[in-house]
Structures are given as C-alpha cells and as structure tokens.
Amino acid sequence: MSPLSFTAALLRWFAQYGRELPWRGIDDPYGIWVSEVILQQTRIDQGRDYWLRFMERFPTVEALAAASEDEVLRLWQGLGYYSRARNMHAAARQIVEAGGFPRTIQGLRALKGVGDYTAAAVGSMAFNLPAAAVDGNVYRVLARHYGIDVPINTTHGKHTFESLATELLPPGQASAFNQAMMDFGATWCTPRSPRCIDCPVAGTCDALHTGRIHLLPVKERKLKVKERHFAYIYIRYKGKTALRRRPAGDIWQGLWEPLFVEDAPLPDLGCPLTLLASGVKHVLTHRVLLADFYLAEPQALPALPEGYIWVEEPALPDYALPRLVERMLDLLPQG
Ligand code: SF4
Missing domain, CATH: 3.90.79.10 (Nucleoside Triphosphate Pyrophosphohydrolase)
Structure with a gap:
C-alpha cells in the first residue's frame, strides 16, 4: 500500500470511528495541551473528568499561571505523577511571560515538561503544524502494518518510526492524521486483540499476512544494571x-x-x-x-x-x- 493510500484509509476510518472527546474539535492550544498532559499516564475515561474539572477551574493559561501550586496539585489529586502538574504550572507561567502560546515545534519543546510527542500533538492539533506525534499506539500500528521489527526503544527505532510517520502525514491534515493514528491504535489495532477482521488496512498489513501480529512491535530487552x-x-x-x-x-x-x-x-x-x-x-x-x-x-x-x-x-x-x-x-x- 502506498503511503498515500494508507493515510487516506486511516483518515476515512477516523471520520467514521474517531472518538468523541471534549477536547476534540477545539483549536485552543491550552485545552489541547492540558488534555495531552493529563493523558500521558492516565486512562481516557478518568482523564476526561479531570480535564473538564481542570478547564472549569482554570479556563485559560493565564488562570493556570495565576494559581498557586497547592491549588493546582489539589485539582490533580488522584491522577498521580505530580511532576506533570508542577511542570504544566511552570510552563503556564513561561507562556504568560512570553506573551502567548508558542506556535512552533521548537517553541513548544522549550516549555517545561513538553517532549517530542506532546509538542507534535499540540502543534499539529492547535496550529496544524506538519509534525507526526509518535506514541506507543503509533509504533504498534506502523510496526504491524509495515512489518518493521526494528526495536522501538532504540535510537534507530525511534528514527525509523518517526520518519515513516512523517512521510505518511497528509499535507495540511497533520491534526486529523495524528488523531486518527492515536485512535486507531487505541481502539482497533490494540495490543492484545486487534480487530483485523474489519480493519481498513488489513489487505496490506504485513503482520497479518506473515502471522506476526503478536510479535510486533519489537522491544529490545534492556539488561538491568x-x-x-x-x-x-x-x-x-x-x-x-x-x-x-x-x-x-x-x-x-x-x-x-x-x-x-x-x-x-x-x-x-x-x-x-x-x-x-x-x-x-x-x-x-x-x-x-x-x-x-x-x-x-x-x-x-x-x-x-x-x-x-x-x-x-x-x-x-x-x-x-x-x-x-x-x-x-x-x-x-x-x-
Ligand atoms: S490488520 Fe490487524 S494488525 Fe494489521 S493494522 Fe489492521 S488491526 Fe492492526
């Protein structure tokens, strides 16, 4: 399957099956960023409620920046990984000091606690920047569909998957494509029981045709020191x-x-x-x-x-x- 038809199939699938989430369809970088930070270590059902509460109490980045750390942490209570909340609070202050949300991947990357994935996710969804957001779901979908057995937790693997995902990005539609990949990995091409039977790219899925669905993606076993x-x-x-x-x-x-x-x-x-x-x-x-x-x-x-x-x-x-x-x-x- 050419990159274009894989992308087109995924976009068609997304239009029909994409998840409805409260932060979908908004173009407010702040709300999108908050959702990405919350979802880093949290299931979507739990994250949804926290996002709604968080946005109600701190509807703007200015409101978050003006809050005390104690209040931010109280609202975060139960989500764990409190460094996420602390970094987000510090980054909100960075944003306000700079006079607004950065509109480049580099600028987003410079915010406290924002890594490659979050920068690409926020950049593409809020500003439609042509950046591929590669998370565990995306690794799995690409490794299976393209039959790539380069370990995903190596530098070589990271580069391989990031450049493939970038190649697949449709011009002007990075936002939809990134969300399509995330949703497809989370709901269709799942780790244990992928829905190959009604998968839109089953016809060209290497893992399906070579019987390697449960062998991909590959992770290199890191020897414990x-x-x-x-x-x-x-x-x-x-x-x-x-x-x-x-x-x-x-x-x-x-x-x-x-x-x-x-x-x-x-x-x-x-x-x-x-x-x-x-x-x-x-x-x-x-x-x-x-x-x-x-x-x-x-x-x-x-x-x-x-x-x-x-x-x-x-x-x-x-x-x-x-x-x-x-x-x-x-x-x-x-x-
Ligand atoms: S055929 Fe199965 S393994 Fe291949 S991409 Fe579709 S859901 Fe994933």
Whole structure:
C-alpha cells in the first residue's frame, strides 16, 4: 500500500470511528495541551473528568499561571505523577511571560515538561503544524502494518518510526492524521486483540499476512544494571601480600586480586582493619561495582582461604590486576 493510500484509509476510518472527546474539535492550544498532559499516564475515561474539572477551574493559561501550586496539585489529586502538574504550572507561567502560546515545534519543546510527542500533538492539533506525534499506539500500528521489527526503544527505532510517520502525514491534515493514528491504535489495532477482521488496512498489513501480529512491535530487552558490593583487604605481612587469581565464570577471570569478599562478613585476620576507602564506584557494562578497600597489618601469619599465595610487595607489578585493584593500591600507605 502506498503511503498515500494508507493515510487516506486511516483518515476515512477516523471520520467514521474517531472518538468523541471534549477536547476534540477545539483549536485552543491550552485545552489541547492540558488534555495531552493529563493523558500521558492516565486512562481516557478518568482523564476526561479531570480535564473538564481542570478547564472549569482554570479556563485559560493565564488562570493556570495565576494559581498557586497547592491549588493546582489539589485539582490533580488522584491522577498521580505530580511532576506533570508542577511542570504544566511552570510552563503556564513561561507562556504568560512570553506573551502567548508558542506556535512552533521548537517553541513548544522549550516549555517545561513538553517532549517530542506532546509538542507534535499540540502543534499539529492547535496550529496544524506538519509534525507526526509518535506514541506507543503509533509504533504498534506502523510496526504491524509495515512489518518493521526494528526495536522501538532504540535510537534507530525511534528514527525509523518517526520518519515513516512523517512521510505518511497528509499535507495540511497533520491534526486529523495524528488523531486518527492515536485512535486507531487505541481502539482497533490494540495490543492484545486487534480487530483485523474489519480493519481498513488489513489487505496490506504485513503482520497479518506473515502471522506476526503478536510479535510486533519489537522491544529490545534492556539488561538491568546489576549492583555488586565488593570488599578488598590488602594484607601486609613482613613485606609480603596475599593475592589470588580470579576464577572462571565471573568478571576478570585470570586477573589477580587481594583478599576478596562479596556479600559476606569480613574475615578475622587477627588484627584491626584500616578502611582506606568505601563505596568506590567502578562501572562495567551492565554492572556497577561498589567496593570498600581495607588494609590489614597482622603480627602473625594469618590463615587464608584456599587459592591465595604470598607475593613480595615489590613484585606486584608483575601481576595483572583489575583496574579497580590498581585504584586500591594507589591508596595504600608506604610499607
Ligand atoms: S490488520 Fe490487524 S494488525 Fe494489521 S493494522 Fe489492521 S488491526 Fe492492526
């Protein structure tokens, strides 16, 4: 399906099935903006009532700007994510100070709390600016219809979908098209049970014809950054120190390190431990290490866990050490 016919089909669908919402059909940028902020994390049914109440109490951006933060937050109560209300209040003051609503995407983007999506949504609906508003609904519709499996939560994915959505924008009808995409994604091409049977673009839907509806869109699994807590004890005994080679199956395999403790109590070496540094941060891919460094100077040869060897301190440079251990050595007092 050419971009033009996809767009035309969606616009036809919207004319028939578009949702009736109290902020639809208005061209007041303020009312549209308030609706977009409310709907960022809120279901439409709940958002509708809040919008009506909000607009009744603060019918203009000037009224919102003149209100106290307490009053704005009270009206917002129950919607959660209060930073949205605070940012909106601050942005209302920005707008009033500037003498009116910005009429460019760049100007809208400069308002507190306004990101790419909100700027495009408000810009297109209030001023018919040719900007594609790409939210989760739009990602899903485009990924399925065009069979795009580029992960949507990557920079490449964002660019891919934004440029496709921009290409699809009909000249002079950005407002209707953006709303059509939002509504179509929210009511027809839904995440779990899309209405493919009476879908206006089913004939050209790649996901439908390749059996990938539930595989698209694709999200890259972000590996959670794991935190690990290490403690290293540098033992100094008659000019010698204890090292072990790090075992297989973990980071730094084969490198050498002083007495190592992870998630366990510090061992008793028969002498007090001097803390050299605590919470030293060392960042690796997908891991953050937080390390405490200690110095132990026992009077008698301490018993060590298996695997450690005694090394003459001047010979330390002959051993390959992780960078974190080198940082520890830099903190050692002269022996
Ligand atoms: S055919 Fe189904 S999956 Fe494809 S765009 Fe239509 S509703 Fe979405």
